[in-house]
Amino acid sequence: MRKPMIAGNWKLNKTIAEACELSSDLSKCLANFEGVDIVIAPVFTTLTAVAETIKNTPIKLAAQNCYPEETGAFTGEVSPLMLKDAGCEYVIIGHSERRQLMDETDTFINQKMIKALETGLKPILCIGETLQERENDQMLDILAAQIKGGLDNLSVEQMADVVIAYEPVWAIGTGKTASDEQAQEAHSFIRGLLQGMFTQEVAFATRILYGGSVKPSNVDGLMAMDDIDGALVGGASLKAEDFIRLVRFEKV
Ligand code: PGA
Numbered sequence: 001m002r003k004p005m006i007a008g009n010w011k012l013n014k015t016i017a018e019a020c021e022l023s024s025d026l027s028k029c030l031a032n033f034e035g036v037d038i039v040i041a042p043v044f045t046t047l048t049a050v051a052e053t054i055k056n057t058p059i060k061l062a063a064q065n066c067y068p069e070e071t072g073a074f075t076g077e078v079s080p081l082m083l084k085d086a087g088c089e090y091v092i093i094g095h096s097e098r099r100q101l102m103d104e105t106d107t108f109i110n111q112k113m114i115k116a117l118e119t120g121l122k123p124i125l126c127i128g129e130t131l132q133e134r135e136n137d138q139m140l141d142i143l144a145a146q147i148k149g150g151l152d153n154l155s156v157e158q159m160a161d162v163v164i165a166y167e168p169v170w171a172i173g174t175g176k177t178a179s180d181e182q183a184q185e186a187h188s189f190i191r192g193l194l195q196g197m198f199t200q201e202v203a204f205a206t207r208i209l210y211g212g213s214v215k216p217s218n219v220d221g222l223m224a225m226d227d228i229d230g231a232l233v234g235g236a237s238l239k240a241e242d243f244i245r246l247v248r249f250e251k252v
Contacts, residue, residue: 002205002206002207002229003035003036003037003207003229004035004036004037004207004223004229004230004249005036005037005038005039005209005229005231006036006037006038006039006230006231006233006243006246006247006249007037007038007039007040007041007062007090007092007165007209007230007232007233007237008039008041008233008234008237008243009041009064009092009095009211009232009233009234009237010040010041010042010043010064010237010238011064011097011234012043013043013238014042014043014046015046016045016046016049019043019046019049019050020046020049020050020052020053022238022240023040023042023050023053023054023059024053025240026038026040026057026059026240026243026244027053027054027057027059029240030057030058030059030244030247031057031058032058033058033247033248036230036247036249037058037060037230038058038059038060038247039059039060039061039062039089039090040054040059040060040061040062040237041061041062041063041064041090041092042061043064044063044064044078044086047061047063047083047086047087047088048086051086060089060090061086061087061088061089062089062090062091062092062124063078063083063086063088063090063091063092063121064091064092064095065078065091065092065093065095065098065112066078066079066080066083066091066093066112066115066116066121067079067115068108068111068112068114068115069115070115070119079115079119080115080116080118080119081119083121084119084121088121089121089122090121090122090123090124091112091116091121091123091124092123092124092126092165092232093109093112093113093116093123093125093126093150094106094109094112094125094126094127094146094150095126095167096126096128096167096169096172097172100169105149106146106148106149106150106152107149109125109149109150110149110150110151110152113125113150113151113154113162114153114154117158117161117162122161122162122163123161123162123163124163124164124165124209125150125151125162125163125164125165126165126167126211126232127143127146127147127150127165127166127167128143128146128166128167128168128169128172128211128212129142129143129168129169129170130169130170131169131170134168134170139186140189143166143186143189143190143193144193147190147193147194147197148193148197151197156198156199156201156202159194159198159202159205159206160205162206163206163207163208163209163230164190164194164206164207164209165208165209165211165232166186166190166208166209166210166211167210167211167232168182168186168212169212170212171211172211172212172213172234173234173235174212174213175213176212176213177212177213177214177215177218177222178210178212180221180222180224180225181225183210183222183225183228184225184226187208187210187225187227188226188227190208190227191203191204191227194206207229207230208227208228208229209228209229209230209231209232210222210228210230210231210232211231211232211233211234213235214231214232214236214246215235215236215242215246216236216242216246219231219245219246219249220249220250220251220252221252223251223252224251224252231246233246
């Protein structure tokens, strides 16, 4: 069975003091929590300080991005090696905000996936269609292109460390969630793509998270869907009370 994962993407929020306050609150409340992989992705500058506050708890650290080189003349970038050194186990790759604001392509995203895996970081690959793409009936083509491009040249063994996050762009930060059924349809399609690209075992074992305005009031319904294995959460991950409720989702 796939272990559920609830991951908080803090985006560009919180100073070191604020980040440590939130991670300490989460640590206290989730110290002995089992059965769900709990991941938080704070801003780069806060990673080492946050890592200290979650020591000896089940909470895992993620970065929000990485550059596909280990070291060198890449001013302003952060490598998977440095992220591991700072205490990260996971890294978010290909978030739609980076695809849109920084023009990240599937080829570049694939380079990051490969470098992260080579370094021993577990990537959370984000994919998802825009509203216009959905309305133009391009959703399935877009998801297929992003999955094929993002996972190109990865081995079956490497796929054991990969998590996918389906995040329809129109649902991110807008308060509009995909319905449980819309999300399930996309997740099941993605699982089919994994089967075609890798094996049936990979398709069955890979966790696919849903992201886009997940909150305490809709998490239970989403988590009840067969192919939804967790959530990647922005806004609702910034308040301890809300994030803890998401981690403690109830199977309905
Ligand atoms: P949101 O963001 O939960 O605020 O919609 C999700 C994300 O961008 O990962």
